[in-house]
Amino acid sequence: KAGVTQTPRYLIKTRGQQVTLSCSPISGHRSVSWYQQTPGQGLQFLFEYFSETQRNKGNFPGRFSGRQFSNSRSEMNVSTLELGDSALYLCASSFLGDEQFFGPGTRLTVL
């Protein structure tokens, strides 16, 4: 069974731009969660989607948003990028919501 895939793997943007990251979960998994990983703050929860509905949201500003499609693929969007948004963005998929399997992440650099 294929694992979680994330595209693109690397991204360089400038301040003020917006970015969209994509995640394809493991086949059959309906839950997708997004996390931000930075050296200073560690792994922090962004939001979780299940069957196209956002079920949970972390403490991030409204510039961070996401959505999930009927095939369970998910996207997250960050608008008006700031330098502090530079991070590894990780997507995790789950069948029931608890055991979460992570993808390789998208490394975002904001210049």
Next chain:
Amino acid sequence: GENVEQHPSTLSVQEGDSAVIKCTYSDSASNYFPWYKQELGKGPQLIIDIRSNVGEKKDQRIAVTLNKTAKHFSLHITETQPEDSAVYFCAATPFRRAGGTSYGKLTFGQGTILTVHP
């Protein structure tokens, strides 16, 4: 919300020795405690997890123990090998059930850099 503290931040052992990483959590409602291993350039890999109705779980060289009263849980790796070298993260969450699924957000510890010397 939940807060997870993880110790030590770095751990260096000789090949064949045991390694122990400890985590404490704050929310007594937390009921799911996974451990992840992250190698350089990769996403975290789920290596073992434990639920609040179990005190200990083993999988070959890896074991996890949970003390709900003290609100701490530990990862034990025996007979360490150089390929065990990585960053290990603990996490905790009070998952809630809804419609046959669980929902909640994982709160992670700050990570432990484990180095196993040949």
